[in-house]
Every structure is written in C-alpha cells, then in structure tokens.
Amino acid sequence: MNPFRFLLEKSWQQQTVSGIPEGGEFTTSPYKVALLFFLAVVTVMFGLFITAYFVRMELDDWRPMPESPLLWLNTALLFLSSITLQWTHNVLKKEHFKKFKIGLVLGALLTVGFVYGQVTVWGQMQGEGYFLYNNPANAFFYVLTGIHAIHILGGLFVWTKTIVKYWSGAELEDLKLSTELCALYWHFLLLVWLVLFALISYT
Amino acid sequence: MTYIPIADQPNELHDPHTFISKYVWSQDHKVIAIQYGSVAIFVGLVALFLSALMRLQLGYPDTFSFIDPADYYQFVTMHGMIMVVYLLTALFLGGFGNYLIPLQIGARDMVFPYLNMLSFWFYLLSVIILMASFFVSGGPTGAGWTLYPPQAILRGTPGADMGIVLMLASLAVFIVAFTMGGLNYVTTVLQARTHGMTMMRLPLSVWGIFVATILGLFAFPALFVSAIMMTFDKLIGTSFFMPAIVSLGENLNTAGGSPVLFQHLFWFFGHPEVYIVALPAFGLVSDVLSCHARKNIFGYRMMVWAIVIIGALSFIVWAHHMYVSGMNPYFGFFFAFTTLIIAVPTAIKVYNWVLTLWEGNIRLTVPMLFAIGFIFTFLHGGLTGIFLGNVTVDLPLSDTYFVVAHFHMVMGVSPVLVLYAALYHWFPKMSGKMFNVTLGKIHFWATFLGTYAIYLPMHYLGFLGVPRRYYAMGNTDFIPDSAQALNANITQAAIFVGIMQFVFIFNIIWSLKYGKKSDPNPWEATSLEWQTPDNPPVHGNWGEKLPVVYRWAYEYSVPGAKDDFIPQSIAPEDVVMEEGAGKYVDRSEEH
Numbered sequence: 143m144n145p146f147r148f149l150l151e152k153s154w155q156q157q158t159v160s161g162i163p164e165g166g167e168f169t170t171s172p173y174k175v176a177l178l179f180f181l182a183v184v185t186v187m188f189g190l191f192i193t194a195y196f197v198r199m200e201l202d203d204w205r206p207m208p209e210s211p212l213l214w215l216n217t218a219l220l221f222l223s224s225i226t227l228q229w230t231h232n233v234l235k236k237e238h239f240k241k242f243k244i245g246l247v248l249g250a251l252l253t254v255g256f257v258y259g260q261v262t263v264w265g266q267m268q269g270e271g272y273f274l275y276n277n278p279a280n281a282f283f284y285v286l287t288g289i290h291a292i293h294i295l296g297g298l299f300v301w302t303k304t305i306v307k308y309w310s311g312a313e314l315e316d317l318k319l320s321t322e323l324c325a326l327y328w329h330f331l332l333l334v335w336l337v338l339f340a341l342i343s344y345t
Numbered sequence: 346m347t348y349i350p351i352a353d354q355p356n357e358l359h360d361p362h363t364f365i366s367k368y369v370w371s372q373d374h375k376v377i378a379i380q381y382g383s384v385a386i387f388v389g390l391v392a393l394f395l396s397a398l399m400r401l402q403l404g405y406p407d408t409f410s411f412i413d414p415a416d417y418y419q420f421v422t423m424h425g426m427i428m429v430v431y432l433l434t435a436l437f438l439g440g441f442g443n444y445l446i447p448l449q450i451g452a453r454d455m456v457f458p459y460l461n462m463l464s465f466w467f468y469l470l471s472v473i474i475l476m477a478s479f480f481v482s483g484g485p486t487g488a489g490w491t492l493y494p495p496q497a498i499l500r501g502t503p504g505a506d507m508g509i510v511l512m513l514a515s516l517a518v519f520i521v522a523f524t525m526g527g528l529n530y531v532t533t534v535l536q537a538r539t540h541g542m543t544m545m546r547l548p549l550s551v552w553g554i555f556v557a558t559i560l561g562l563f564a565f566p567a568l569f570v571s572a573i574m575m576t577f578d579k580l581i582g583t584s585f586f587m588p589a590i591v592s593l594g595e596n597l598n599t600a601g602g603s604p605v606l607f608q609h610l611f612w613f614f615g616h617p618e619v620y621i622v623a624l625p626a627f628g629l630v631s632d633v634l635s636c637h638a639r640k641n642i643f644g645y646r647m648m649v650w651a652i653v654i655i656g657a658l659s660f661i662v663w664a665h666h667m668y669v670s671g672m673n674p675y676f677g678f679f680f681a682f683t684t685l686i687i688a689v690p691t692a693i694k695v696y697n698w699v700l701t702l703w704e705g706n707i708r709l710t711v712p713m714l715f716a717i718g719f720i721f722t723f724l725h726g727g728l729t730g731i732f733l734g735n736v737t738v739d740l741p742l743s744d745t746y747f748v749v750a751h752f753h754m755v756m757g758v759s760p761v762l763v764l765y766a767a768l769y770h771w772f773p774k775m776s777g778k779m780f781n782v783t784l785g786k787i788h789f790w791a792t793f794l795g796t797y798a799i800y801l802p803m804h805y806l807g808f809l810g811v812p813r814r815y816y817a818m819g820n821t822d823f824i825p826d827s828a829q830a831l832n833a834n835i836t837q838a839a840i841f842v843g844i845m846q847f848v849f850i851f852n853i854i855w856s857l858k859y860g861k862k863s864d865p866n867p868w869e870a871t872s873l874e875w876q877t878p879d880n881p882p883v884h885g886n887w888g889e890k891l892p893v894v895y896r897w898a899y900e901y902s903v904p905g906a907k908d909d910f911i912p913q914s915i916a917p918e919d920v921v922m923e924e925g926a927g928k929y930v931d932r933s934e935e936h
Binding site: 149151157162176182186204281 | 641646894
C-alpha cells in the first residue's frame with residue numbers, strides 16, 4: 143500500500159466522519175514517533191559529520207591515528223548491552239519481572255562500561271601524544287566519539303526514567319513502551335558506533 | 346486508537362493554579378506561544394534598531410562618529426542572524442506553530458507539554474547568550490551572519506574573541522530548543538488530530554508549519570555540526586576549517602582545513618532555513634486570503650503538494666549561495682538547475698493565491714491588506730531570485746546591493762508582512778480584544794509602501810555595481826554621486842518604516858487594555874480555533890468534548906447556505922440553508 147495515499151484525498155468533496163478512524167491514519171505511540179524523528183535527526187547529524195570527515199580526509203595533512211585494541215572490547219560491551227536491553231524487553235512482554243530487573247540493570251552496567259572504556263581510550267591516546275589539535279584525524283576521532291558518548295549518556299537518562307517508572311509502579315503498557323524505546327535507542331547507537339568504528343579503523 | 350492522554354482527556358491536564366505555573370513555567374501551548382512570540386518580537390526590535398544604525402552610517406557616512414567600521418560589521422551580523430533565526434524562525438514555529446497546531450487540529454495541547462515548556466526556556470537562554478555578546482569585551486561577532494571561517498575566528502574581525510564563541514554557543518542552544526519544539530509539533534500533527542481531521546482536512550497553516558518543522562529538524566543539524574567544529578577551531582586550535590594562515594605577520598598553528606567545507610555545511614542549513622521561514626508564511630497567508638476573500642483556497646491539494654515538493658527540493662539547492670566561492674563550476678550548473686525547478690511549485694502557489702482572490706467577496710480588513718501586500722512583495726523578490734539563480738547573472742551581481750534587495754524582499758519583507766497579517770488575524774482570538782483598525786491600516790500602508798521605497802532603489806544600486814558589506818563607499822569612479830543621494834533617501838525611508846512599527850506595538854498594547862471585546866469569530870472563519878467555547882480559549886481548549894470535524898477548512902460561500910461560511914465542526918445535517926435552497930448535501934455524489 144502506498145504510504146502517501148492520504149495525500150490524494152479530495153477533502154473538498156466528502157462531508158462526513160463515518161469511515162474515518164478515530165485516531166487518524168497513524169496509530170503508533172506518540173513517544174515512538176517522536177523517538178523515530180529524533181533518531182532521524184541524529185542520523186542526519188552524524189551523516190553530516192561523516193561527510194565532513196570524508197571531505198577533510200582528502201586534504202593532504204591528514205595523518206590517521208593508530209587504533210586502540212581497547213575499542214574492540216568497547217564495541218563488544220555496547221553490542222552486549224544492546225542485546226541485553228532487547229532481551230529485557232522480550233522478558234517484560236512475558237511479564238518475567240525478575241529477569242526484567244536483571245536485564246535492565248545489566249544493560250546499564252554494560253553501557254557504563256562502554257563509556258568508561260571510551261574515556262580510557264581517550265586517556266591512552268592523549269598519553270601517547272595524540273591530542274585533539276595535532277591533526278584533523280585526531281580531532282574527528284575525539285569529536286565523533288565524544289558526541290556519540292553524549293548520546294549514550296542521554297540514553298542512560300531515559301533509562302533512569304524507566305527504572306523510576308518501574309519503582310513507582312507505572313502501568314505495564316507504559317513500562318513496556320519505555321523498555322522498547324530504550325532497546326530501540328540502544329540498537330541505533332550501536333549501529334552508529336559500528337559505522338563510526340569502521341570509519342575510524344579503515345581510513 | 347493509541348491512547349494519547351492530553352488529546353482527549355480533560356482531566357489529564359494539570360490545571361495550573363498559581364500565577365507562576367500559569368504564566369511563567371506554563372505548559373499550556375497558548376501561553377508558551379505568547380512567550381515565544383513576545384521574546385521574538387523583542388529581539389526583532391533590537392535587530393530593527395541595529396538596521397537603523399547601519400542605515401544611518403550608509404546614508405550619511407562621516408556623520409556619526411560613534412559608528413566605526415567594527416561597529417558597522419557587528420550591526421550587520423547581529424541584524425542578520427537575529428532576524429533570520431531568532432525572530433522569524435522562532436515567531437513562525439515557536440509562536441504560531443505553538444498557538445495554532447493544537448487549536449487547528451482540535452487537540453487539547455501539544456503531545457509533550459513539558460518538552461514544549463523546556464523548548465521555550467532553552468530558546469530564552471539562547472537569546473540571553475546572544476544578547477550577552479553585546480556586553481563582552483570586543484563586542485558581538487562581526488563576521489557576517491554566515492560566519493565564514495577563517496575570518497570569523499581570526500584577530501582583526503570584530504568580536505573574534507568572545508563574540509563568536511557566544512554566537513556559536515547561542516546557536517547550539519537554539520538548535521536544542523528548536524529540536525525539542527520541533528519533535529513536539531511533528532508528533533502532535535501526526536498523532537493528536539481530533540476525530541475526522543484527516544491530513545488533507547488540515548488548514549494550510551498547519552501544513553506549512555508541519556513541513557517547515559521537518560525541514561528544520563533535518564537542516565539545523567548542519568548548523569550544529571559546523572558550530573561545534575568551528576568552536577573547536579576557535580578554542581582548541583583544531584583545523585577543521587582553518588587553512589594555513591599568516592595572520593598579522595605571524596604564522597598560525599592551523600593548516601590544511603577547508604573553509605569551503607564550512608560554506609557547504611552552512612548553506613545545507615542556510616537554504617532550507619529560507620523555507621523554514623517561507624513555508625509557514627505560505628500556509629498562514631493562504632488561510633488569511635481564503636477567509637477574507639470568502640472563497641475556498643484555490644487548488645487545496647496542489648497547495649499541499651507544492652509545500653511538500655518545495656520542502657524536498659530545498660535540500661538540493663544550497664550551493665546557489667556559493668557560486669562565487671570557487672567551487673567546481675559543474676556544481677553551479679546542477680544547482681542553478683534545481684534552483685530554477687523550485688520556482689515551479691512556488692509559482693503554482695502564487696497563481697493559486699491570486700486565483701483565490703478572483704471573484705472573491707474580498708473584505709479589505711487589516712490582515713487581508715497585509716496578505717495581499719505579501720503577494721506583491723513575494724512575487725517581486727521571487728522574480729529577482731530567478732535572475733540570481735543563474736550562475737552567469739549571479740557572478741557580477743553577487744556582491745552588490747541587488748542581492749541585498751532580493752533577499753530582503755523575498756525573505757525579509759514578505760514573511761514579515763505575513764507575520765503582521767497573522768498577528769492581526771489571530772489577535773482577537775489570542776487576546777479576546779479587537780485591535781484598532783485605523784492604526785492597523787496606517788501601519789500597513791507605511792510598511793508596504795515604505796519597504797518598497799527602501800528596496801526598489803537598492804536593485805538599481807546593485808546594477809550600478811555598488812558593493813554590499815562596505816562600511817563606506819569612499820571615492821569610487823563608477824559610483825555616481827546620485828547613488829549617495831539615493832542611499833540617503835533609502836535611509837530616510839528605513840528610519841520612517843522602523844518608527845512606524847511602533848504604531849503596531851502601540852496598537853497591540855493599547856488594544857489589550859482598552860480594545861473592544863472581540864466576537865469569538867470576528868472574521869467568520871471556518872477553522873476549528875474560531876469555534877472554541879471560550880474566547881480566548883482556556884487551558885484545555887475545548888471544554889468537555891473535543892470537536893468533530895466533518896469537512897475541510899475552506900467551506901466559504903456555499904450556494905444556498907444561510908451563512909457564507911460553514912465551520913469544520915458543524916454536522917452536515919445542522920447546516921442552516923436559505924428557504925427553497927434544498928438540503929445541504931454531501932458533495933461526493935456530485936463528482
């Protein structure tokens with residue numbers, strides 16, 4: 143079905159409400175819609191950073207940075223946290239609250255581990271003399287990983303709201319939605335990270 | 346249907362009781378809209394004052410000793426940035442978007458009222474940061490509103506110390522504010538429409554604001570990205586945009602960066618920004634024209650499609666701002682092509698506005714005057730845009746007053762005329778009071794004729810080759826003395842128009858206090874906001890029950906109907922017909 147069919151409606155003809163569903167054509171949760179739009183905005187932002195990266199890379203003073211093996215460990219941590227949150231969402235759907243709690247906390251711990259790992263990598267790099275201002279490759283590395291980390295911290299803020307919801311006894315539907323959106327956000331940030339990691343490693 | 350608390354449940358609204366929660370930390374979209382609007386108009390007046398100072402310098406060089414070249418560039422920069430971002434974007438989307446979306450789609454409030462409130466306070470913070478740059482040492486940045494590096498952050502440019510940093514910080518905060526508001530507007534339009542309000546029954550105002558918001562969400566990241574990278578270049582000494590430079594006799598540490606990269610990023614934001622301002626204007630003016638011409642908008646569906654198509658095209662025309670930047674000439678060919686294509690849907694809109702007026706029962710009210718004035722100025726500015734969209738014409742004209750005249754007509758005067766049309770049109774709904782009509786008409790004629798007196802001569806100056814961005818022309822052979830005389834005249838007209846804007850401010854303040862009480866639907870309009878049970882609408886908008894929408898928003902002058910307008914929320918069987926006119930019927934069978 144054509145998703146833009148609604149644009150063809152001849153609204154000057156019909157004078158009725160019968161046949162028009164009460165919630166309109168779109169029935170997704172507004173929170174999910176807002177999140178999807180936000181992810182699109184973030185995608186555009188990283189897309190522009192990456193475009194700038196490619197343009198800048200072509201200029202002749204570009205000196206690639208060495209790759210820290212720790213980044214592989216961090217990637218694994220983020221990957222696991224993303225999977226854990228998905229699992230958390232799945233067990234919540236089956237109303238296993240104990241597993242849900244474990245999953246939620248474990249997901250956050252893995253994520254904090256990732257951020258800690260990233261900070262460690264920054265420390266390592268600076269210890270080896272790769273400062274932000276030495277070279278555009280370094281600058282892009284710090285800026286991209288930094289902005290990604292900030293988005294992760296934003297995710298942890300929403301995660302906190304989810305766990306507060308659980309404590310304060312929010313409705314199950316509400317909790318399911320929050321968890322689902324957390325999982326979605328984590329998958330997205332994992333995807334962004336994989337793209338960034340590939341970018342940093344192969345250029 | 347997905348459950349949206351505030352969309353249909355009055356008891357889910359947290360009714361504010363104290364003064365602070367009602368008017369300061371308010372989550373009511375109408376209060377937030379007025380907060381947004383007031384702040385935007387305030388900074389707009391600051392920018393207007395700056396333009397008066399610029400004009401004084403240009404009209405009477407060597408007269409005002411308190412304006413030195415650095416001041417002049419700071420005035421230019423702040424005037425441009427404030428007008429484009431902090432006035433127009435904020436007033437159209439933060440102001441009218443907030444006010445009209447929930448009322449016109451039949452919702453009780455935005456979907457995320459708390460986020461909406463945050464959006465306003467972030468906007469206010471960005472304005473405060475921006476205003477603070479007037480008071481730091483070195484003053485605000487004087488880099489031009491495009492903030493091109495390397496000069497924007499090099500010594501020698503006014504405000505290159507703190508001014509530019511505050512500008513970039515302010516923009517970043519503004520973008521955060523806009524993103525919070527924008528997610529809200531988009532989600533609200535998609536999710537919170539009342540029963541019967543299909544997307545194609547939305548008034549064009551909502552369509553314009555909706556598409557402009559999507560543009561903003563996807564365009565502002567480009568500014569955000571470039572602001573971050575430039576901040577690093579400035580504060581930490583990276584070379585994202587900074588090439589190797591010898592500045593004031595010393596070698597800087599930067600090397601290898603690409604200033605043109607910044608220009609691409611900036612205009613990838615900057616061009617959609619034009620349409621972020623223009624599309625809401627298109628929408629609002631369509632509703633005003635249709636209502637005061639007592640006729641349905643001509644070609645509603647085409648108007649919606651044109652908005653969507655213009656929105657999509659606006660992302661692939663950005664480099665027409667960069668014909669003189671030294672980029673690959675083939676780029677210029679491509680971007681000239683897309684630029685001229687975008688004239689097609691835009692022309693469709695202009696034709697449809699004119700055809701809406703055709704044989705309408707035109708009521709020359711104050712909002713209608715401004716709306717018709719807009720058609721003139723927009724057509725005018727649009728036509729010079731077709732000149733400048735061509736590379737070969739643009740190259741000689743790019744750095745002259747012709748460009749100043751063009752963009753002021755098309756995205757200065759035109760959107761501002763729509764803003765006035767909309768402010769006068771919706772003022773009775775926002776305040777419950779009627780404005781003074783005579784003052785409104787004086788304001789219109791002074792503004793409309795006055796702006797022509799300012800900008801028409803500038804086209805001529807441009808053809809003479811008078812360069813823009815110059816503090817003073819000095820003695821140049823190809824610029825005749827008459828050009829200076831013309832400059833003085835332009836300044837007089839500009840000061841006059843500037844002062845006449847206070848007629849509007851006075852009218853608003855006076856009418857709020859002493860104005861006559863307004864009818865709930867003074868313009869006899871069909872859209873939902875005029876059918877609220879209270880005037881002005883109270884928190885929650887609709888009383889006990891949400892309105893149900895039976896038709897589009899343009900049911901004016903229906904043959905046989907007793908009134909010449911049929912509100913969207915009246916059931917077909919309740920429409921009163923004249924005697925002998927037969928029954929008001931569903932027209933789907935006729936076609």
